[in-house]
Amino acid sequence: MARAGHAFTPHSHDSADKSDAALESSSRGMHVLAISFAALAVTAVAQAVIVAFSGSVALLGDTLHNFADALTAVPLAIAFALGRRVATRRFTYGYGRAEDLAGIIIVLIIAGSAAFAGYEAVKRLINPQDVQALGWVAAAGVIGFLGNEWVARYRIRVGREIGSAALVADGLHARTDGFTSLAVLIGAGGAELGWPIADPIVGLTITVAICFVLRDAAREIYHRLMDAVDPALVDQAEQILTATPGVQRVGSLRLRWIGHALRAEVDIVVECDLSLVQAHAVAVQAEHRLIHDLPRLRAATVHADPDGTDSADHHALLASHR
Known part of the structure; x- marks a missing residue:
């Protein structure tokens, strides 16, 4: 509970x-x-x-x-x-x-x-x-x-x-x-x-x-x-995320400095048959690991995308805006 x-x-x-x-x-x-x-x-x-x-x-x-x-x-x-x-x-x-x-x-x-x-x-x-x-x-x-x-x-x-x-x-x-x-x-x-x-x-x-x-x-x-960061930080963040149980792969990953603290915006891919609660739990765990393991990261927003064998485009509605 x-x-x-x-x-x-x-x-x-x-x-x-x-x-x-x-x-x-x-x-x-x-x-x-x-x-x-x-x-x-x-x-x-x-x-x-x-x-x-x-x-x-x-x-x-x-x-x-x-x-x-x-x-x-x-x-x-x-x-x-x-x-x-x-x-x-x-x-x-x-x-x-x-x-x-x-x-x-x-x-x-x-x-x-x-x-x-x-x-x-x-x-x-x-x-x-x-x-x-x-x-x-x-x-x-x-x-x-x-x-x-x-x-x-x-x-x-x-x-x-x-x-x-x-x-x-x-x-x-x-x-x-x-x-x-x-x-x-x-x-x-x-x-x-x-x-x-x-x-x-x-x-x-x-x-x-x-x-x-x-x-x-x-x-x-x-x-x-210009929101530039050390590429080594991006590599480290990707390693932390891919090592998180339930994360199939990392989609987009963005880091930016705000003063002397980092913020992250991440898209991760999870199994498509997970429930909403399970997918959210994976996202929370990914956020938890990022905040604890990436130096000077103060906050992260983690978005979970479903993976699967079908050809469905889960972002079709946003295709014209990307």
């Missing part, structure tokens, strides 16, 4: 265990943003102290850049907060896609970073400037690089663990800022050796590196906006 009752009631794993996991992922994302914001703020303050007595315009630009980059945590934090809101009759899938919007903002900021770095490099190439206290400027460059690289690794690692493309993109953005800080270090070294032109040349080289990072971040966000 309990099994029959379960067949007629909605599957509860997506509203309990999976919702708890989603909230935990959002909490981890917020935690990462808070820590990385503090790390970047400390880095920028340390650089600002050195700017005060070195008078380095290049370091000033890098310092202001790091302050601005720390603020990229704001749109991501808003997106994570929105993603925790429950679905409504207007936003029936919830607000997880706010992360994709934040990702677009981050990509635009990376593009702005590349444009700014290139502009400053060309300007210094046309009008070279002497830099004072080169040792301190070099130290500030090292501080900026180490701070940004630590934040980049932290954001990228956690972003991939919780499936947040926006957090990964923000990590890639922090890495571009580390490159910019490294340019300050290398430029200061060149100036110390009597090659003032080294600073703008290195700046142009770093601009090219930032463009490559921009390409990777833009591609990551583009894939999410």
Whole structure:
């Protein structure tokens, strides 16, 4: 009786265990943003102290850049907060896609970073400037690089663990800022050796590196906006479904990211002589296995089609709509 009752009631794993996991992922994302914001703020303050007595315009630009980059945590934090809101009759899938919007903002900021770095490099190439206290400027460059690289690794690692493309993109953005800080270090070294032109040349080289990072971040966000998923996830989902007792074969299988959680829509084929209750029980079991065994899958809609030896087309009515 309990099994029959379960067949007629909605599957509860997506509203309990999976919702708890989603909230935990959002909490981890917020935690990462808070820590990385503090790390970047400390880095920028340390650089600002050195700017005060070195008078380095290049370091000033890098310092202001790091302050601005720390603020990229704001749109991501808003997106994570929105993603925790429950679905409504207007936003029936919830607000997880706010992360994709934040990702677009981050990509635009990376593009702005590349444009700014290139502009400053060309300007210094046309009008070279002497830099004072080169040792301190070099130290500030090292501080900026180490701070940004630590934040980049932290954001990228956690972003991939919780499936947040926006957090990964923000990590890639922090890495571009580390490159910019490294340019300050290398430029200061060149100036110390009597090659003032080294600073703008290195700046142009770093601009090219930032463009490559921009390409990777833009591609990551583009894939999410186009509902792309790793084909290995599709293969894994098919293996889970075909191993489910009662599933003859898998028809269509669609996966999509909504924020940092997956949703699935599946057509399975079952024996045509099964009763409605039996066919529904197979579908519920398939959904149950998918939710438990496919990483970061929060919910699945499973449709059962009858199989058989006859030539009947059970979807004839829909043929003109496919």
